[in-house]
Amino acid sequence: SQKIEQNSEALNIQEGKTDTLTCNYTNYSPAYLEWYRQDPGRGPVFLLLIRENEKEKRKERLKVTFDTTLKQSLFHITASQPADSATYLCALDTGRRALTFGSGTRLQVQP
Amino acid sequence: IAGITQAPTSQILAAGRRMTLRCTQDMRHNAMYWYRQDLGLGLRLIHYSNTAGTTGKGEVPDGYSVSRANTDDFPLTLASAVPSQTSVYFCASSDKGSTGELFFGEGSRLTVL
Numbered sequence: 001s002q003k004i005e006q007n008s009e010a011l012n013i014q015e016g017k018t019d020t021l022t023c024n025y026t027n028y029s030p031a032y033l034e035w036y037r038q039d040p041g042r043g044p045v046f047l048l049l050i051r052e053n054e055k056e057k058r059k060e061r062l063k064v065t066f067d068t069t070l071k072q073s074l075f076h077i078t079a080s081q082p083a084d085s086a087t088y089l090c091a092l093d094t095g096r097r098a099l100t101f102g103s104g105t106r107l108q109v110q111p
Numbered sequence: 112i113a114g115i116t117q118a119p120t121s122q123i124l125a126a127g128r129r130m131t132l133r134c135t136q137d138m139r140h141n142a143m144y145w146y147r148q149d150l151g152l153g154l155r156l157i158h159y160s161n162t163a164g165t166t167g168k169g170e171v172p173d174g175y176s177v178s179r180a181n182t183d184d185f186p187l188t189l190a191s192a193v194p195s196q197t198s199v200y201f202c203a204s205s206d207k208g209s210t211g212e213l214f215f216g217e218g219s220r221l222t223v224l
Contacts, residue, residue, distance in 0.1 A: 043201050045215070
């Protein structure tokens with residue numbers, strides 16, 4: 001069956017540290033993958049898109065990698081800040097004319 | 112400010128009642144979507160529309176209907192609400208000719224008793 005898996009447990013890190021969130025998928029061959037941020041009670045907000053022919057994409061303190069052989073994307077936040085505390089969702093282009101989302105990983109950055 | 116507007120923000124509804132969630136966008140995006148978000152299940156696609164006048168079924172369409180009479184509006188209707196439709200509903204839009212980025216509304220929290 002097709003699945004998108006993200007760390008279901010919340011991650012707690014100290015301010016200033018780098019953390020990595022994982023998105024694994026099975027039985028998909030996405031042309032691209034996206035990451036979104038969602039704050040409590042709010043709609044998701046787009047962060048980054050990475051295509052299947054790109055290994056890495058950066059935006060400010062964020063870095064995303066995409067390994068189509070491992071069927072995995074890693075999402076890195078460097079020099080984390082309490083304001084980075086949120087739920088991070090990965091989403092795949094699954095050829096269904098819309099994105100398919102993982103359930104998200106909640107990140108808590110402690111000051 | 113351009114974006115997606117959803118209404119109502121929150122609603123409590125008796126089972127069996129009909130309910131329409133409204134969604135309007137002012138970005139002239141051709142594609143629009145309805146997702147529901149439930150704890151532990153993430154966002155699941157209910158219905159989508161790639162352009163005005165066309166709609167399609169997503170992953171969990173049963174019990175829901177949509178229409179796309181024009182570019183800006185994409186209402187979601189629950190013909191006869193059931194408790195399992197208690198959820199947070201998000202409307203989104205995208206410019207299919209662009210990056211594929213989705214723009215989301217702030218959600219409608221629906222409780223069916």
